[in-house]
Amino acid sequence: MPFSTYDDYIEYIEKMLTGEEGLITNDPIIHYALTSGSVDNPKKIPVSEDTVKLYREYATQYSFAVISEALGEKWKKGRGLNLMEVKFETLPNGLFAGSISGRGVYSIKNLLFLMFTSPKEVVFPTEIMDSKYIHLRYALIEKSLSYIVSAFMTGVCDLMKYLEANWEMIVSDIENGTINEDIKIPDDVRKTLLAKIKPDPKRAAALRAAFQKGFDDPIIPRIWPEFAFVHAIGSGGFSVYTDKMRHYLGDIPIYFSVYAASESIMAICSEMESQAFVLIPDSAFYEFIPANQEEETNETLTMDQLETGKDYEIVITNTSGFYRYRIKDVVRVVGWYNKCPKIQFVYRLNQMVSIAGEKTTEDCISWSVREFVKEAKCELVDYSVYADIGVSPGRYVIFMETEKRLAKDQHHEYRRIIEEKLGIANPSIGAKVKSGVLSPSDITFVQEETYALYRDLMIMRGISGNQLKPVRVIDTLVKENFFFALADKES
Amino acid sequence: MMKIIPKLIYSLNIKKGKKKIKHFDELTKNAPEINKQLRTIKKVCLFRLMTTTSSILKKC
Amino acid sequence: MEIKCKQENEATVVDLIGRIDTNTSADFQKELEEYYTKEGFSLILNFENLDFVSSAGLRVLLLIQKKANALKGKMLIKNVKPEIQEVFEMTGFSGILTIE
Secondary structure, X not given: OOOEOHHHOHHHHHHHHOOOOOOOOOOOEEEEEEOXXXXXXXXXXXEEHHHHHHHHHHHHHHHHHHHHHHHXXXXXXXXXXXXXXXXOEEOOOOOEEEOHHHHXXXXXXXXXXXXXXXXXXXXXXXXXXXXXXXXXXXXXXOOOOOEEEEEEHHHHHHHHHHHHHHHHHHHHHHHHOOOOOOXXXXXXXXXXXXXXXXXOHHHHHHHHXXXXXXXXXXXXXXXXXXXXXXXXXXXXXXXXXXXXHHHHHOOOOEEOOEEEEOOEEEEEOOOOOOOOEEEOOOOOEEEEEEOOOOOOOOOOEOHHHOOOOOEEEEEEEOOOOOOOEEEEEEXXXXXXXXXXXXXXXXXXXXXXXXXXXXXXXXXXHHHHHHHHXXXXXXXXXXXEEEEEOXXXXXXXXXXXXXXXXXOHHHHHHHHXXXXXXXXXXXXXXXXXXXXXXXXXXXXXXXXXXXXXXXXXXXXXXXXXXXXXXXXXXXXXXXXXXXXHHOEOOOO | OOOXXXXXXXXHHHXXXXXXXXXXXXXXXXXXXXXXXXXXHHHHHHHHHHHXXXXXXXXX | OEEEEEEEOOEEEEEEEEEEOOXXXXXXXXXXXXXXXXXXXXXXXXXXXXXXXXXXHHHHHHHHHHHHHHOOOEEXXXXXXXXXXXHHHHHOHHHOOEEO
């Protein structure tokens, strides 16, 4: 049986969408997961009852038990703030298509109000609305808020930035029992929400006092004294957002959730704060292809044949009818939990940048940028990499947004630093620059708020805010035009 | 009342989760074997896929 | 940046002079707030004397466009200089905004 990719299943999936059954699996398909990666034509991944059960058992039950064991009495088990929104479309076969995380939320729709602060109108939005405001408006009323859960850390971080910019308006609304007129909410929803709100001048005064002291000291423990943890995917490419969240959280720990895709939940954190994920042995059959393997082969390794410190492409046979499926992720074995490998996501194969065969991963770029920030003593907002083949020979260009504009006359020095760091992260770049196969790398700073603007645009085009992943590789003409147009020509 | 109900729901969830932790612990002790069993099961499905016609698939 | 607002029939015409960037975008948003938050608003932004729009300024334009979609309003941008038009085109804004 050869390896497969999504394209091998399209023909079957299209028939399944019109109601045919038993095509790729006899297990009943109950949902179609829309992948977040592609804007134009998201993939529809079939999800069986078994897969949903695995998600429920691991992503909710197992993970909350791990958190409970780690935190003990520190977690008072009050309500949480859930940022996962459920936007489903109904398919011709009558099933729903939407994010897999949304499916989990949908399955507990009748318990939502008891577990989470956000009203159902924002969890199940029917139209575009200012969801950040609504999530915060209701969470802030709740002094005993216990935690925030989100698919990705980007969503949590954006929410806190919004709070920092808009706390006066929200606090005033809490004081008066109102929803500011400028907040975009459909009229009927506004009416329903207002019916659930009462003026709370006491809570407003406490919040105002906390916000007036500024955001330099961690704000979360000051406004929510029982706040115990954040539950979100925040390692690897998300780490810039995780670092920012630490600023709001102080000592409050993070549970880094799962390593998962629409096709399967593959690994889970067995400890609070750990960024290593234990492969789940009963969620799919796993095969591994060594990442440095030059020639294409059908030969694979099983988990007992893996070695610590090495990178492997992961191939899954899942519980929803995909066979020897290449999800195109490369993981690194970083340790063991009993006989099970602990892994970390390293890069996506189609997100790897290679101009002259040097194969630079997201991991290399992320390390170089972090080291750059330390040496240049600046605060990072976000970054991407671009393989510039418009010059000859080609070169790497790092796009970066910093909190404050850097000195223009230091640009030469910044180029030197990034060149040095990239050469350390991937020695092949250093060697190829020396031998003239690559041009020296460059760095381009973009204007303030460029990355926020990109996210705004994606949201405007209908992508759910908490599904947005950072732009790590500028790999399409659309992204290329966008970031080049917004380069800070004055820095 | 409002505080008790979330606690109850979470406690119930965590109780199930603790059982899952124990189960997971056992699974990981024999992870390679357990995982290979999934391959054996899936090989049957694989055959179904290769035969392609829906009617045959449904009989499997 | 200078902002001059005048009423012409049903529409509010806004002449913008200078730059909309990180330093001025908050003022730009605040000044226009009373116009773009009304149901069925009609806003004409005259860019004739506007030299530069940064990412922060584009975020405000996007916000006003969102309001227009939600409140059945209209925002029309006129007399755009070529360098700003190029930014609109490269960022995909020309497909979102109404530019004349």
